[in-house]
Amino acid sequence: MVKPLMFEKPTGMRDTLPNLYRVKESIRKKTSTEMRQWGYEPIETPTLEYFDTVGYASAILEQQLFKLLDQQGHPLVLRPDMTAPIARIAASTLKEKQRPVRLTYDANVFRAQQREGGKTAEFEQVGVELIGDETVSADGEVIALMLSAMNRIELQDVQVAIGNVAFVHALLIDILGSEERAEVLKRYLYEKNYVGFRRHVESLSLSSIDKRRLEKLLKLRGGREVLDEAYGIAETEEARQALDDLVQLSDVLTSFGVEENVRFDLNLLMHMSYYTGVVFEAYSSNLGYPIGSGGRYDELLRRFDQQEAATGFGLRLDLLVEALGSAEVEQEQxxxxxxxxxxxxxxxxxxxxxxxxxxxxxxxxxxxxxxxxxxxxxxxxxxxxxxxxxxxxxx
Amino acid sequence: MNNEWLTIAMPKGRIFDEAVELLRLAGYDLPPEFEESRKLIIESESAGMRFILAKPMDVPTYVEHGVCDVGVAGKDVLIEEERDVYELLDLQISACYMAVAALPGYERKKDIAPKVATKYPNLASSYFRAQGEQVEMIKLNGSIELAPLVGLADRIVDIVSTGQTLKENGLVETEEMMTITSRLIVNPVSYRMKAAAIDEMVTRLEPVIAKEETSE
CATH class of the missing domain: 3.40.50.12590 (Rossmann fold)
Incomplete structure (x- = not known):
């Protein structure tokens, strides 16, 4: 490692100069106002957390965590997301608070990057967590709020892909019989490797009908009609239940008037184990990376000794700025x-x-x-x- | 609309020719003089496609960052680069395989750290890890066969198509690691925002690939 030169910053770290600051500030104001107006109360959590609590519970891979030691030698992490710290609070300090709890945050999170090139190691995330509500209305509310926040900053051409990991899980278990075997195919989906998925399915000793069901999974994306097609390969109660939830969610989103901006994508899998139900990811046609994501994580609070339903989303402020592109904010006169x-x-x-x-x-x-x-x-x-x-x- | 144009990253050379041929068979109207151009960006108005000609190893980078919607990349490159892209189709072109090779009579020594020279350090180290062997990687950018000849490494990991280069340099293949073909890769946002164009491309390519495969 060469000694850094005077002007250099650690990999993935960026400065925010006045012009960019103004743009960020204006977006931050609008998105926060939107979340506050939906009744989400703002909170702050510390930048440093214990590795064994928040670091372990987080959805972010261990190699992406910034780790350090406190003076007693406990491993710490720079918070890699806000969901795990909020789960910690919900399961402790706010344990007695009346459910459902609606919280919003606006904070910098830290993820170590191997390669720079467009990937920041520290970025601002705005988002919400809705804790203690297991209804589909809650799933619908957070998706609608995410779209509403993006609409408020006038981001054009936005789309949200919605999946349900409970459906994928139920289907794979039904066909393959065991967690271990399901895990292999899940990993292909997680890695977006459809070629590997198909090849693995071919290699399995399954009936041709079951093989076709698995291959069909890869094609299940589009409008609401996709859900009807999905019923064709769902044979267990769990799988049908997961689809019923999506049908209901589709109705909820229609009530919110955002059906134009959502598509179903039943093989969407953003993490191997973190999410438990409806998951979603937001895109803008102006940018090559997803600008936000979220989903239901009913198991996370269990890691903090509390069994509770929860859902939420996070939007990346830096990517919103990029997606808005030329949006100039006027300098104060x-x-x-x-x-x-x-x-x-x-x-x-x-x-x-x-x-x-x-x-x-x-x-x-x-x-x-x-x-x-x-x-x-x-x-x-x-x-x-x-x-x-x-x-x-x-x- | 320009928005529905697909921007496609392609490696220069043989893969490009084969991929363009596949697209033609799939009914995309690409002009005949296409392959002869020396430009780095070439467009086809009629097919609604813009091709970016890149180094093979760089194709997934263009696609991951979304400056290209689609790309054609070898599986070797995909494993090595680990980019966040969809791997939608095996195009079954430019088939070859990845192999370990050494000088004849090579025996694994127990006492010193074995050295492996390769253009693919990530791919090679995860392969040896899976085999339960710890090796030291020496990254080279080409003419990998030199390494055992001059004593830089004991073994090499490289692409083999005919085995001719290995033979001419007096090396023998010790293990065949995996077969390699070119894949159709897609940016995760384009996969959603340009779903119609991408689905159509996949649907049109699938039967062409199946036919090519059976005719071989």
Whole structure:
């Protein structure tokens, strides 16, 4: 490892300069307002958590965790997501709070990257968790809220893919008989390797009907009609139940008026074991990466000794900014008061008066500027309070 | 609409020719002089496709970042690069296999760390790990066969199509690791946002591939 040069930052870390900051701030304001208006209460959690609690419970792979030790030698992690810390709170401090609980967050999360190139190691995530509600209405609400937040920032051409891991699980167990054998095929889906999936199915000693059912799974994506097709390969109560949930979810989303923006994708599997039911991922046609995702994680709270239903989503603020592209946020109109020391007191009073009127005022001693013309160009309005004979001088 | 155009990343050379031929058989209207162009980006208005000609190892990178919707990449590259892309179809073109080779009479020594030279360090190390053997990787960018000849490594891991290069350099194949063919890969967002165009491509390619396979 070479010694870093003065200007270098650790892999995947980025600065936010004023222009980008304004864009981020405006998006953050809009998305947070949306979540607050849906009754989600904001919370904050620490940046550092124990590896053995939050680190272990998190959906993020261990090699992506930033780890360090505290002074007693306990392994810590920089929080890789907000869901696990919120689950920790829900299962402890907020244990007695009336269910369902609606919480929202806006926080930086950390994921170590092997390769840079467009992948940040620290990014801001905004999202919600809805804890203690197992209904399909809850699944529908978080999906609708995610779409509504993206609509509020005027992100065009957005689509959400919805799957149900309970369906995939039930189907695989029904056909293959054991968790171990189901796991192999799940891994192919998780790795998006359909070629491997098909090849593995061919190699299994199964009836041709069962093989066709498994291959059919790969084709199940599209509008609501996909659910009807899915019933054709669902033979167990569990599998049908998972589909019933999706049919109901489709109705819920229609009530929210967002059916145009959702597609079903029954082989969507974003994690090997974390999610337990409905899962979803959001895309914008302007960007090559998913901008947000979420789903039902009824088993997570068990890791904090509490069995409870929960669902939620997280949107990546950095990717929202990228997807919005050219969206320029106007700089606040600020006035620059350039003064000389004789009229300092007057300038300070004037600045105070303008600020009280809600204006942004830069107060600058002319002696501190090397090139007055170049400096003042950055401001739409410039006032000079210079010399001893000015009208408003109090001296 | 330009939006429904598909941007396709392709490796230059033989794979490109074979893949273009498959697309033609699948009914895509690609002009005959297509392959002769030396441009890095070539378009076909009639097929609604834009081709990006890249180094084979780079194809999954273009697709993962979404600057290309679709790509054609060898399985060797996919395993090595581990990019987040959908692997939708085995195109059954450019078939070859990955193998371990060594000088004749090579025997695994127990006492020193065995060295393996390869262009595919990720793929090779996960292979040897799965075999329960710890080896040291030496990454080379080409002419891998040199390594055992000059004593840089004991064994090599490389692509073999005919075995001619190995033979001419006096190496013998010790293990066949896996067969390699080119795959159709798709960006996860394009897979959703351009679902119609991509599904159609898959549906049109499937019978062509099946036919090519049986005719061989």
């Amino acid at each position: 600020s006035t620059c008061l350039i003064f000389s020391h004789e009229r300092r007191a007057e300038a300070v009073r004037e600045a105070k008066r303008l600020r009280e009127n809600g204006e942004t005022v830069v107060l600058q001693d002319i002696a501190g500027i090397a090139d007055v013309d170049a400096f003042s160009q950055a401001y739409p309005k410039v006032e000079y309070l210079i010399g001893t004979n000015g009208g408003g001088s109090s001296e």
